[in-house]
Amino acid sequence: xxxxxxxxxxxxxxxxxxxxxxxxxxxxxxxxxxxxxxxxxxxxxxxxxxxxxxxxxxxxxxxxxxxxxxxxxxxxxxxxxxxxxxxxxxxxxxxxxxxxxxxxxxxxxxxxxxxxxxxxxxxxxxxxxxxxxxxxxxxxxxxxxxxxxxxxxxxxxxxxxxxxxxxxxxxxxxxxxxxxxxxxxxxxxxxxxxxxxxxxxxxxxxxxxxxxxxxxxxxxxxxxxxxxxxxxxxxxxxxxxxxxxxxxxxxxxxxxxxxxxxxxxxxxxxxxxxxxxxxxxxxxxxxxxxxxxxxxxxxxxxxxxxxxxxxxxxxxxxxxxxxxxxxxxxxxxxxxxxxxx
Numbered sequence: 001x002x003x004x005x006x007x008x009x010x011x012x013x014x015x016x017x018x019x020x021x022x023x024x025x026x027x028x029x030x031x032x033x034x035x036x037x038x039x040x041x042x043x044x045x046x047x048x049x050x051x052x053x054x055x056x057x058x059x060x061x062x063x064x065x066x067x068x069x070x071x072x073x074x075x076x077x078x079x080x081x082x083x084x085x086x087x088x089x090x091x092x093x094x095x096x097x098x099x100x101x102x103x104x105x106x107x108x109x110x111x112x113x114x115x116x117x118x119x120x121x122x123x124x125x126x127x128x129x130x131x132x133x134x135x136x137x138x139x140x141x142x143x144x145x146x147x148x149x150x151x152x153x154x155x156x157x158x159x160x161x162x163x164x165x166x167x168x169x170x171x172x173x174x175x176x177x178x179x180x181x182x183x184x185x186x187x188x189x190x191x192x193x194x195x196x197x198x199x200x201x202x203x204x205x206x207x208x209x210x211x212x213x214x215x216x217x218x219x220x221x222x223x224x225x226x227x228x229x230x231x232x233x234x235x236x237x238x239x240x241x242x243x244x245x246x247x248x249x250x251x252x253x254x255x256x257x258x259x260x261x262x263x264x265x266x267x268x269x270x271x272x273x274x275x276x277x278x279x280x281x282x283x284x285x286x287x288x289x290x291x292x293x294x295x296x297x298x299x300x301x302x303x304x305x306x307x308x309x310x311x312x313x314x315x316x317x318x319x320x321x322x323x324x325x326x327x328x329x330x331x332x333x334x335x336x337x338x339x340x341x
Contacts, residue, residue: 029318031057035304043274043306047113047126050308057316059132061124065089066135071117074166077147079115080159082166085131085141086174103177105211106167107134107141110160112187112307114148130184133315133322140176142167146192153254156192157202165204182212182329187279187307190218194286198259208265212332214325216270217307220282222289223252260289266332267297270321274306300324 034053037045062068069084087104109130116126131141146159160183167178185193193213196202203209220226267290271283283299290297302310302321313321 030304030320034309038274038306050312054312075162079147081145083143085135087135104140105180106176107139107182110144110185110189114146129315157196160196161202161204164209180211183210184214186216186311190215197263198256210265212266214268217272217275217279219278221256222285223255225285226281268328269297269299270302272302272305272310298328
């Protein structure tokens with residue numbers, strides 16, 4: 001399996017990769033059945049179907065060499081919970097005296113769905129693979145569950161603030177360095193993540209508390225440059241269905257556009273081949289706007305993937321997404337959390 005020493009790499013600065021446009025298609029190990037289902041449905045493959053197709057490649061719980069803590073509270077609501085995945089070889093009782101460089105960076109995942117705690121067995125949950133993938137790299141993996149209020153704001157950004165504040169207060173005793181936090185937001189999880197980063201009124205601490213951000217197939221509120229309209233999955237696929245974008249998502253009064261001046265964390269934008277036109281346009285505009293501010297993101301085109309399959313590919317033999325994420329994460333100065341409020 002492709003692996004690099006992220007704990008060492010994340011301690012040093014590097015020149016970020018800058019792309020002026022989306023790179024060519026990357027064909028790498030997407031399972032034939034996954035690619036076929038994405039083509040047949042125009043990217044509308046269900047979570048259940050995607051889980052079935054990746055099931056043979058994913059590890060079954062309990063996970064070897066990884067300690068898991070479920071349903072850790074980060075707020076008073078029943079949905080505000082975290083699942084923590086930690087390598088068994090932890091710092092343990094020496095953590096109080098550990099140097100910052102010996103603490104583990106943290107990867108937190110926010111799914112397209114708000115609360116993904118529906119179990120797939122006695123101990124396994126959907127998207128466990130993301131936090132498990134992080135733990136396999138020697139990091140602390142966190143799955144974030146959010147309130148299901150039916151809107152992307154304000155509940156989503158407030159939940160990000162609460163979760164990040166909790167981690168800054170409590171993760172060090174588990175051998176983690178929450179200052180080196182990489183947040184992965186997929187679909188609406190990415191929508192809420194960027195809204196949190198771009199609106200300082202939501203920030204949890206003296207800054208956003210995010211060292212690097214990953215957006216996978218996220219429709220973004222960049223009005224008026226990304227106008228509301230019909231969200232069409234795929235590239236003019238004959239089976240793609242047109243669905244109106246949620247009105248709240250494109251509310252000009254709460255656009256993230258002006259707030260991009262406050263987004264100093266390095267950004268990785270994953271562009272699945274099969275996604276709606278709002279997410280596609282969002283990726284293009286976000287890249288242009290961040291580059292205009294002198295902070296170009298890294299953009300990668302995820303050939304043959306939908307948002308769901310891109311996420312579920314992590315910690316499997318399908319390294320078409322994970323290889324790119326690992327290489328990018330190793331280049332980041334993740335001790336930098338951006339401007340102070």
